[in-house]
Amino acid sequence: MEEYKSSLPGFLGTIDTAISRIESVLLAAGVLLMAANTISNVVGRFVFQSSLFFSEELNRILIILVTFAGISYAARQGRHIRMSAIFDALPPRPRKVMMIIISLVTAVFMLGLAWYSTQYILTQAGRGRVLPSLQIPVWIILVWVPVGFFMTGLQYLLTAIKNLIEKDIYLSTNVIEGYEENEQEV
Numbered sequence: 001m002e003e004y005k006s007s008l009p010g011f012l013g014t015i016d017t018a019i020s021r022i023e024s025v026l027l028a029a030g031v032l033l034m035a036a037n038t039i040s041n042v043v044g045r046f047v048f049q050s051s052l053f054f055s056e057e058l059n060r061i062l063i064i065l066v067t068f069a070g071i072s073y074a075a076r077q078g079r080h081i082r083m084s085a086i087f088d089a090l091p092p093r094p095r096k097v098m099m100i101i102i103s104l105v106t107a108v109f110m111l112g113l114a115w116y117s118t119q120y121i122l123t124q125a126g127r128g129r130v131l132p133s134l135q136i137p138v139w140i141i142l143v144w145v146p147v148g149f150f151m152t153g154l155q156y157l158l159t160a161i162k163n164l165i166e167k168d169i170y171l172s173t174n175v176i177e178g179y180e181e182n183e184q185e186v
Contacts, residue, residue, distance in 0.1 A: 007174055008162060016158050016173050019151050020076060026069035026144075034062040054133040061141045068148025075155040078175030096169045099177065103160035110153030117146040 004024075006016035041055040074080050087098055124139040131138060155172065162170045169177040 004174075008158060009165075012158060012161060015154065019072065019154060022151065023069050023073045023076065026065060027073060030062045030066040030069065034059055034066070037062070057131050057133045064141060065144045068144045069151070071148050072151035072155055075152050075159070076172050076174070078171030078177075082171075092169065095177070096163060099169050099171075100160050100163045103156045103163065107153045107156035107160065110149050110156060114146040114149035114153060117142070117149060121146065 004017060004020040006013035006020070008016050037052070037055055037058050041052045045051045071080075087095055090098065121139045121142050124142060125137065127138075129138045130136060131141070158173050159170060162173045171177050
């Protein structure tokens, strides 16, 4: 697999590439650790007749990590859910304007969710609750929520900028809007 290279100019390209690397590390580490944890737990249960006492909690943490790193990745790849019946029926110029508005509104919502989830984490940190098995503070497992929302918000903001500076219509910073010849509309 080749390394991601942003098509955005200057500092924006640096930000886009950095987000891509963070996503890659988080997703790869999360999935690999989840697989290793699950396999270790199965081996422990069937070979040694003893499960890993922390396995379920660790997988819960990793699912949160993969989910919220994954929303940023999906936005980068243009794989987010779209309802495009009206969008697809429009001529190119209004579609481009609509894509910029959609990207900006989505960025605002994602960054807003990052803010509110940070406030929630601060509330949880103040409560001092810990996980029963791992004995780590509950707020630590939730850190990935605002991180994922923040990276997704930045991704949509970069998509809006890409659409402002380029002639084509972009679903993300590197995915041009449209359907491939072998794709079918449903």
